Amino acid sequence: MKLQEHHAKTLLARAGLPVPPWSVAATPADVGAQAERYLADGATAVVVKAQVLVGGRGKAGGVRLAHSADEAQTVAAAILGMDIKGITVRRVLVAPAADIIRELYLAAVLDRAEQRILLMGSAQGGIDIETLAQEDPAAIVRVHAHPQLGLQPFQARQMAFALGLAAHLGEAVAICQGLCDIMLAEDADLVEVNPLALVSEVGPEGPVERLALLDAKVTLDDSALARHPGHETMRDLDEEDPADVAARAAGLSFIRLEGDIGCMVNGAGLAMTTMDLVKRAGGEPANFLDIGGGARSDKVAEAMRLILTDPSVRAILVNIFGGIARGDEVARGLVEARARQARSVPLVVRIVGTNADMAADILRDAGSDIIAARTLDEAVERAVALARQAAA
């Protein structure tokens, strides 16, 4: 689960890391009021940032500076309601603009290949790190935390020196440790700060330089959500397709796509393969849908309902290789769903493996118009042909 910037910053601040003040607002008037407060506290400008879970919001015009409360209102009016890669901006983050001396990059991430937490840093901050990793991997400093002992202070110092932060060693070490600690405490896959910045602030005895975390991206491990009950409240339902929400509630893995062939498959690998074959046969899948292992008939019926909520679906392809999932359960669910469905769409079914014979009997006895296919290739061809017919 990806977190919005303001939720990510809350986790970082709670861990005692230096995150400058921020607030969240949903109306231009509120943004103006927040800006006024920061400007009165001595900020020379404020930054207004769209809260969306897609990358590239800066390029899309979703991050802007304002030098007065009025300007902040105007900027907010432009950003709120803006469409960024299909997502409507409903909230913005408001924060005093920092006086940045240097920008850096720092992240803790789960490294699958090394099976450790990887702390990665770069003296080039505010950049697109994915591009940097591809084009100039040597510009990225990498330190792996021990899986049982965690990140050691010497490793944090290595990172700090490599990033040229010798003058801010204590602060840098605390931030390195903090990112790794948050990974563990919150069961995160990723805790990213981009930029980590060296900023100048006005202190009682003149300007002081210190490190500040100006942006944050956190991704949580979905498998660990159950042991962090508070995390569920950070889920942004506004940004999710209602079908995704319904699918999650039913224990289905569902992704809506652009095509017209609804797919229902058990297992993620087989579901992706089925989609690949649909494309190869000249069709377009309308969704990815994995009903999971041991799917009962009610889950199958819910999956069918979800597929049919998409008006562009012209044919449905069901591909089940029974293992834990039993073919007869799936067949019962299909017959049930077929009886209740709102509109009639050609249905091609291929069920093999556990209890496939019983499944075939159930589908035949139901006397329905379900088209049975023996092989995956055959099922795909039939579904693609039927979708094409329906479109003509």
Next chain:
Amino acid sequence: MSILVDRSTRLLVQGITGREGGFHAQQMLDFGTTIVAGVTPGRGGQSALGGAVPVFDTCAAAVAASGADCSVIFVPAPAAPDAILEALDAGIGTIFCITEHIPALDMLKVVAEVKARGARLVGPNCPGATTPGQAKVGIIPGSIHRPGRVGLVSRSGTLTYEVVQAMSDAGIGQSTCVGIGGDPISGSSFVDILELFRDDPETEGVVLIGEIGGGAEEAAAAWKAEHMPDVPMVAFIAGRTAPPGRRMGHAGAIISGSGGTAEAKIGALETAGIRVATSPSQIPGMLIEAGIDPD
């Protein structure tokens, strides 16, 4: 010969009295697997599978009484890391964890411990391994196999069954089929299993089933080219047309700079001299062209 499991395997089932554990233990027994013990804390002294298998409270007691050398885990996710460590502590050398949805950071610590002790873990979130005609450990349907000389290793579950069925139908039998699971942190990698196949005199060819995300297929391709260049190998990658970013996401891309895309994987495999099928149904034909004789 074969790898990981065979007719000499003495299997312990952790979670044998549960719904999933009980069902699949019976399937394994019917396949011919030697199940010597089950473990469910608090149910020691009872028996399972119609009296065929004694149940113990702890793995240590089960191993002491039965001489189990392999374990398969069906306990729910919150208890699964502990179950792996318990099997390890009892001296079990080969552990299969079927359980899915175990938090990745738990597995980070558990996998490090398994490796430190010199044991082998397959999974979590995996379908297990089957040596046709000898033993099956896990949940792969027994009926799809045919004994033979091609090894199969896969990150996927049902897709594996699809490929095995296609091979068996074409008369190409399997030495051992291994599902390593698709979790971010797992006990055995493609390379770990390829190494076992390389050293198995009865495995003459290998099928590798990968998916988008991560860099495991690329690593396997490089290893194959260097360490088993003469072994016929065919691969399949699921997710050629998957929308980018949903499986792999940003976390993987910032490390490797590659998105773990199907193109990158197929490119790496082909560079290593491995043919990549575009449909599971093409795999048997490609194996035959690579020099594997069907029965």
